[in-house]
Amino acid sequence: MKIVVVSAGLSSPSSTRLLADRLAAATLEHVDAETEVVELRDLATQIAQHLVTGFPSARLAAALDAVAAADGLIAVTPVFAASYSGLFKSFFDVIDKDALTGKPVLLGATGGTARHSLVTEHALRPLFTYLRALVLPTAVYAASEDWGGEGLAQRITRAGAELARFPAAATAAVTVAAPAAQHAGPGGAVDVDTAAAIAPRSLTGAVTSVDPAEGFVTVPFEQRLAALRVP
CATH class of the missing domain: 3.40.50.360 (Flavodoxin domain)
Incomplete structure (x- = not known):
């Protein structure tokens, strides 16, 4: 890193x-x-x-x-x-x-x-x-x-x-799936970086997840924040 x-x-x-x-x-x-x-x-x-x-x-x-x-x-x-x-x-x-x-x-x-x-x-x-x-x-x-x-x-x-x-955390929030054919790679998988780049963002700037059935799904802010908190 x-x-x-x-x-x-x-x-x-x-x-x-x-x-x-x-x-x-x-x-x-x-x-x-x-x-x-x-x-x-x-x-x-x-x-x-x-x-x-x-x-x-x-x-x-x-x-x-x-x-x-x-x-x-x-x-x-x-x-x-x-x-x-x-x-x-x-x-x-x-x-x-x-x-x-x-x-x-x-x-x-x-x-x-x-x-x-x-x-x-x-x-x-x-x-x-x-x-x-x-x-x-x-x-x-x-x-x-x-x-x-x-x-x-x-x-x-x-x-x-x-x-x-x-x-x-961002990688975990993005499911490697194929919401759209134009973003799909070999075998129908979407590259994680591509998914992160094309996913809409909430007002807080959080990435959304990619659901293969529903497309882009917004991850609630509290759920995103909880994943980043120091134990």
Whole structure:
């Protein structure tokens, strides 16, 4: 399993990078995985050039390929003007439109005040839902006063456990069947990745199961969440 961490922090050291690292560490407590960090601050000029020319540099192309090939993604941004930063958005503007389809994504954000805590829900979650990613239930926002607090540590632990368990849970939620001939492979079976990609999502971003008799069946949110809870 490979986890790619995208951090859009601008300073060094950065609270955004710190949150990203802690989310990655929390994930690795529950799964044996390889991690790679994409620091957008180091790619800012190349991202801007790609937006203008349409051609990525070798270094930016490697970062985009890493995100596309990842089994899971951790994406963390600082809050600017009550939303994600322009650098963060620009990176996901240049990524291939299908790169995040069916990919579990753990969201994080940092800001100076708790008043921006819903940025993960009104800005980040819609962005990744549009990109057809599978956004995890727990998103982590860290205000300046949260650092060192028990509440932040608990949210990080919970979110990391969700990302570690999500690939297995998502696979279990998708029955390998043939709801439609156009999506069927040899012997009438549907590839798991294809089923996850074409299955409709509920408002929470959860995948639905595929029932051979009824087609797509929505899995209740509580049932999905129960499968991801830490024992």
